[in-house]
Amino acid sequence: MALFNIKDIPIHSRVMLAPMAGITDAVFRALVRRWAPQSLICTEMISANGLIYSKQRKAKILDHTDCDRPIAYQLSSHRPEVLLEAAKQVIEDHQPETIDLNMGCPVKKITGNFEGCALMKEPQYAADLVRLLVSELETPVTVKFRLGWDHNSMNYLDFGRRLEDAGVSMVTLHARTRAQGYQPGCKWEAFGELKQALSIPVIANGDINSVEDVRFVLDTYGVDGVMIGRHCQGQPWIIGEIHEALETGKQPEPWPIHKRLEVAMLHAKALSDYQGPAIAIREMRKHFAWYAQSFPGVRAYRNRLTQVNSLDEVQRLFDEILSGQYALAG
């Protein structure tokens, strides 16, 4: 039985992967899927302008794999006709379960173009964008946004109500303002206020990093689900494990380093097959450091992990780590 519905789409997990540009690509999502086949998972933010004006219909950012369902495609733009055209293309080409609109991105390049969180400064304009998409698309439209532009303009309740009136099927609240960026200090109470104010599903996001956090947020604020971002870096199994813990009550065990590195190598090989070895190794450097995090000897080899040039070199370094040499040095 569904735990909740997004319009008419049944959702069977309360734990979702947050979109992260440069991280949650098709390969990373396929890994997450190994442990979390039921979770709604979102693509990275896709520029609707790029899709329409630069005719990037075949861009890799649009790819997904056969296992990658249910999937949300996240679009950004403030131009109604461009957003609508991009959504129609994505629906035709990929048949996503939902279309998500990014109204939370704090990056200057995006907000300076009146996209992402800048749309929270013009709530009526944002609601009209949603109303247009909802009236033209059968696919449910959802929105991810923040508390507001800054501490003095936290309009998440009014914003959420306007989006609901415009016909949005679900909202995700990242409980920080644009001005906070990614600094510590999420206002989790806002989840409960928003849930009280709306009747559509509300998803909580921001510093939710453990089974205990998830249980607390679900039980205290009554939200329908949670979205987890940075905590999945270097641990793509987390979404599935937390879902499992909610279902069974079984507490996940921390993964030993040899299992973490095994998944890291699997990730690297899959990315190499997908992007080619040169791009993959550059992309993987940050992931290697995340996979190796929380290991006692991490400091001794972090620099080397972020400078590797080939999969062979990575394998040698992993062998060294596992042989215990660096554990002793840590």
Ligand SMILES: Cc1cc2nc3c(=O)[nH]c(=O)nc-3n(C[C@H](O)[C@H](O)[C@H](O)COP(=O)(O)O)c2cc1C
């Ligand atoms: C590197 C990075 C890229 C991100 N890219 C996106 C994005 O493309 N779309 C989006 O809605 N949010 C994006 N976010 C925000 C996350 O989805 C999430 O809201 C934020 O990280 C807070 O959740 P967390 O504390 O679980 O990481 C990004 C965050 C990070 C760290």
